[in-house]
Amino acid sequence: MKDDNFLKENNARQLWHPMGHPGQLQANTPVIVTKAEGSTLEDIDGTRRIDAAGGLWCANLGYSNDVVKEAIAKQLYDLPYYSAFAGTTNPMAIEAAYMVRDFFAEDGIGRVFFTSGGSDSVETCLRLARQYHRIKGAPARTKFLSLKKGYHGTHFGGASVNGNNRFRIGYEPLLAGCFHLPSPYTYRNPFDESDPEKLAQKIAAVMEDEIAFQGAETIAAFIMEPILGAGGVIVPHETFMPLMREICDRHGILMIADEVICGFGRTGAWSGSRLWGVKPDLMSVAKGITSAYFPVGAALISEAVAEVFETAGPEGNIFHGYTYSAHPVGAAAVAACLSETLRLDTKTNAAARGTQMFEGVQALAAKYDIIGDVRGGHGLMTGVELVSDRATKTPLDAETMGRINAAILDSGTMVRMLGNTVAMSPPLVITEAEVNTILASLDTALASV
């Protein structure tokens, strides 16, 4: 390893970072994280901070899980790689798929298709959805519906169903045939509707209208996150996802639950779909599947959808997959991570600590006028939207957001800034005292502007 001077000197010089401006990052260099322990990060200067971002909503078990680390190390010696393309497999892939299927059996999941991350998983679901209809003799069902403010990764398919234009505009034209419905975002929506249940009904009406306009027989699938994460932590009303499920069923449209953030306990339930009492046809998962110890994702397939593929003729052939699908080291990470997730019952801590964080932030909203909206209350996904004026809901400007972020960092916490929203999604093993530290950091930072 090169010395600290080399690292600081070369920071962001050769490496282009995801989701950043390569020129600006050379001037304003990223924090070099050198170590992590539990839910705490340490940077190159020895500064320690609580990781209220949980990496990118993914470090569910925190950074010190030896069971996962040892499983990965052992697998590297047993078998570091072999392909899972038709014809070969490996023991850990078989075991991990069994465990993942079992984990999501209550959601109606029957089969598992491993990928290398969330964008891959979304892409796999979109492609399988089209193929499903083709097998069923409905090849015209190719279109996708999704929600504004939804985030589904950055592959072309995922970006096309994405509902935030900053991930789209620079990369257009995107996939044809993707249409967006309003977001269940009570704080800002075109109906000026602040009642979440009424908003859910209005979006359902727009969906019916869009389906009638497009023709149900042209639509393959509808994709949504059970709780929208990167769009700013948008929590739909409990009736929303069931309403969408019912509309999909009525029109023969598959429902894809993008559980890349919500899956594996973050919402206080083992899946976001289960939180809302919905069984999707396909699910995309990643992040918590290995707690970020190894890059793995999966597309999960319901029993009913699986049967269509498995009983089909040659058109059931899946001509899709990745070199690292069912990677043995990734699979070992999945198996160990799932057994640790269950042993530690992380969803229960996520629910309790999530309530603590949500209530703590609500208390801050009573103290600071720049807090326009507080979102969360279901596990460890909390969003704090900042405004310069509560009456007009004017989003707080980027410069002030930057100062707040710096003040939060200075007071010992790492959060994630999503535009004018402070997003918090710490490890699911976070303690009560650590949540109090995060809340104190926010308090200090908000008092400083």
Ligand SMILES: Cc1ncc(COP(=O)(O)O)c(C=O)c1O
């Ligand atoms: C809901 C959702 N879907 C898909 C993705 C893309 O995952 P990845 O960054 O692993 O490709 C993300 C990433 O944050 C996500 O939050």
